[in-house]
Amino acid sequence: xxxxxxxxxxxxxxxxxxxxxxRKHPPLYRRRTRAAWGFALPFVLLFVTFTAGPVxxxxxxxxxxxxxxxxxxxxxxxxxGLDNFVTVLQDPLFLKAAGNTAYFVLVGxxxxxxxxxxxxxxxxxxxxRFKTLFRVxxxxxxxTSIVAVAVVWRFLLHPDAGLINEVLGWVGIxxxxxxxxxxWAMPSMIAMATWRSIGTLIIIFLAGLQxxxxxxxxxxxxxxxxxxxxxxxxxxxxxxxxxLFGAVITGIGYVQFFEEPFVMTQGxxxxxxxxxAYQTYNQFGFGNYGxxxxxxxxxxxxxxxxxxxxxxxxxxRDTPRRRRLWRRRPAPTAVARQEIGR
Amino acid sequence: xxxxxxxxxxxxxxxxxxxPVQHRTKERPIGEARPNPFAYLxxxxxxxxxxxxxxxxxxxxxxxxxxxxxxxxxxxxxAPTLDxxxxxxxxxxxxxxFANSTIVATAVTLGNLVFCSMLGYVLAKSEFAGKKLLxxxxxxxxxxxxxxxxxxxxxxxxxxGLVNTYMGLILPFLAAPFGVFLMRQFFLxxxxxxxxxxxxxxxxxxxxxxQIVMPLAKPALATLAILTFLGSWNNFLWxxxxxxxxxxxxxxxxxxxxSTGQNQTDYGLLLAGxxxxxxxVLVVFLILQRYFVQGVAMTGIK
Numbered sequence: 170x171x172x173x174x175x176x177x178x179x180x181x182x183x184x185x186x187x188x189x190x191x192r193k194h195p196p197l198y199r200r201r202t203r204a205a206w207g208f209a210l211p212f213v214l215l216f217v218t219f220t221a222g223p224v225x226x227x228x229x230x231x232x233x234x235x236x237x238x239x240x241x242x243x244x245x246x247x248x249x250g251l252d253n254f255v256t257v258l259q260d261p262l263f264l265k266a267a268g269n270t271a272y273f274v275l276v277g278x279x280x281x282x283x284x285x286x287x288x289x290x291x292x293x294x295x296x297x298r299f300k301t302l303f304r305v306x307x308x309x310x311x312x313t314s315i316v317a318v319a320v321v322w323r324f325l326l327h328p329d330a331g332l333i334n335e336v337l338g339w340v341g342i343x344x345x346x347x348x349x350x351x352x353w354a355m356p357s358m359i360a361m362a363t364w365r366s367i368g369t370l371i372i373i374f375l376a377g378l379q380x381x382x383x384x385x386x387x388x389x390x391x392x393x394x395x396x397x398x399x400x401x402x403x404x405x406x407x408x409x410x411x412x413l414f415g416a417v418i419t420g421i422g423y424v425q426f427f428e429e430p431f432v433m434t435q436g437x438x439x440x441x442x443x444x445x446a447y448q449t450y451n452q453f454g455f456g457n458y459g460x461x462x463x464x465x466x467x468x469x470x471x472x473x474x475x476x477x478x479x480x481x482x483x484x485x486r487d488t489p490r491r492r493r494l495w496r497r498r499p500a501p502t503a504v505a506r507q508e509i510g511r
Numbered sequence: 512x513x514x515x516x517x518x519x520x521x522x523x524x525x526x527x528x529x530x531p532v533q534h535r536t537k538e539r540p541i542g543e544a545r546p547n548p549f550a551y552l553x554x555x556x557x558x559x560x561x562x563x564x565x566x567x568x569x570x571x572x573x574x575x576x577x578x579x580x581x582x583x584x585x586x587x588x589x590a591p592t593l594d595x596x597x598x599x600x601x602x603x604x605x606x607x608x609f610a611n612s613t614i615v616a617t618a619v620t621l622g623n624l625v626f627c628s629m630l631g632y633v634l635a636k637s638e639f640a641g642k643k644l645l646x647x648x649x650x651x652x653x654x655x656x657x658x659x660x661x662x663x664x665x666x667x668x669x670x671x672g673l674v675n676t677y678m679g680l681i682l683p684f685l686a687a688p689f690g691v692f693l694m695r696q697f698f699l700x701x702x703x704x705x706x707x708x709x710x711x712x713x714x715x716x717x718x719x720x721x722q723i724v725m726p727l728a729k730p731a732l733a734t735l736a737i738l739t740f741l742g743s744w745n746n747f748l749w750x751x752x753x754x755x756x757x758x759x760x761x762x763x764x765x766x767x768x769x770s771t772g773q774n775q776t777d778y779g780l781l782l783a784g785x786x787x788x789x790x791x792v793l794v795v796f797l798i799l800q801r802y803f804v805q806g807v808a809m810t811g812i813k
Contacts, residue, residue: 198638198639198640201637201638201639201716202639202640202641204633204637204639204716205633205637205639205642206639206641207716208629208630208632208633208637208716208720209629209630209633209645211625211626211629211686212626212627212629212630212686212691213630213645215626215682215685215686216648216649216652216686216688218667219664219667219682219683219685219686220652220660220686220688221648221652222663222667223659223660223663223664223667224652224655224659224660224663226663226666226667227659227660227662227663230662230663240666288554288557291550291553291554292550292554294547294550296550296551296554299551301800302558303554303558304800304804305796305797305800306558306561306562307557307558307561308796308800308803309561309562309565309793309796310561310564312741312745312792312793312796312803313565313745313789313792313793314744314745314747314762314763314766314785314788314789314792315745315747315763316747316763316764316766316767316770316785316788317568317763317766317784317785317786317788317789318564319767319770320568320766320770320778320781320782320784320785321564321565321567321568321782321785322564324567324571324778324782325564325567329582330579330580330581330582330583330584331584332563332567332584335583335584338583364561364564367561372803372804421653421654424656425656425657425658427658427748428747428748432767432770446656446658449658450658450661453658453661453662458662461658461662462659462662462663464658465656465658465659465661466659468656468658468659469654469655469656469659472654472655472656473654476654
């Protein structure tokens, strides 16, 4: 453990807050730091070994030509700089996977968000009885194993014996061969992912909706605003931090789109459901560790970019509420308490 | 809000269209209008759509092989049979898979309860050097895709000789950033005065944690336990990679491996397997559902 380094950086960080007392390091503060790191140690050890370590190893792999057979003889590995990244970006299969992932994210995220917001609003507005039933019902797919989901959905989507085409047949539609069609396989994946994800978002949005002050609604209603105007001008702006949170967690999950095609289509037909994460998994399977690690970092970059875009798009700046949510700064009272030594 | 400003609203000429204003009571403010039959209709249809895969799964698992493939499909089983379930236990070693899933999920849950609450507590209630860095590090890893660590993690676990062991299945998940975040959010809500009072009385940090903070944190611990247990129970990719022989398969791995290849056509067996994987989870969920709601809401809003 490099405790001294950590302590120093922490001291610098607290020095930046501009408090003179912190720089002096009162003995109580030091003692509390020791106690706190004692509490943190078990987690930090596990975290460094099984999370931080592998992340750095992966970065190391990404700039080398390491393959699975090199594991016995790590010195045969050569540093290749950014070559892997260049190869990734020129690989037609990667580009195909990137396109598929973009399709999945661009359609799936708004669909999931919109649907769950709609359901949450209706639940919040027009429902007094069976609220728990609805909430629990919509959440059930979230707690269900993807493997079991796959078994059922493969069956539901079966062209002849499946429930979905049967229902479509009632209204005279001849349902397609869902999972074997390059056109319909991806929409099937999106439907499945949406079905699996709305439960969480509904609960988050319900919590957010309860934070919308009813006095605002009452005032607006007295001024003659109708339900849609109140939703558009009161609910949505107040819900912004919650919407942002929902968009970010959904986006992070959807960019890593992997399980649905893995258990349903194996990326087919004709790679139409191959995602970047799936392609990375395949390359790891082929033993192209360096190449796959580079691809996984491209995926990471995509997650970061999407998150930044969402913050730009949905995040507000300089409102007290947002700062409280996303940047917890130490309150002046905390500094004062330290000074006194509590 | 721009509703009231910059907009010339004519006063509501027809009071009847604004019925909620007139008939509203204290229990039902305007934001929550009167129960609307359309709302029930929409939500009910949605619920049927969401639940029908489960119903279909349960009903079809007691159908015979012939009926499952029947075109057009039947909804209600014509001749219910438990053959699929007996096959599951006779042809496959499902009790073993069930035990494996239980062992791994229990161990992972216990580990997370201890380690995450310890770190979450100091991150919420203690000022110390390195706190910010630690919190950012933990939070930052929430964004890193699982694919990034998959192979290095596997290589490391292999070097430790833990492939195809319970330890290999458990250790990488013992300390999850999500748990720290959840516990920290909860501990932030515990009043400082309580902890300060104990300090004044001379209690050690460990004693404060064990005797004052932890008993208060029961709802959060329950939430974390449920979410972690389920996550571990349903975890698929890592056990698939690490468990190499049948005696270490967890339920999802077993189900996935039997649902590919020639078994793919044995829908009855697979549906029965899916029921065995899903039903325990759903029962636990239905009993403890309010903790789920709390947990999700807690990480979402605070």
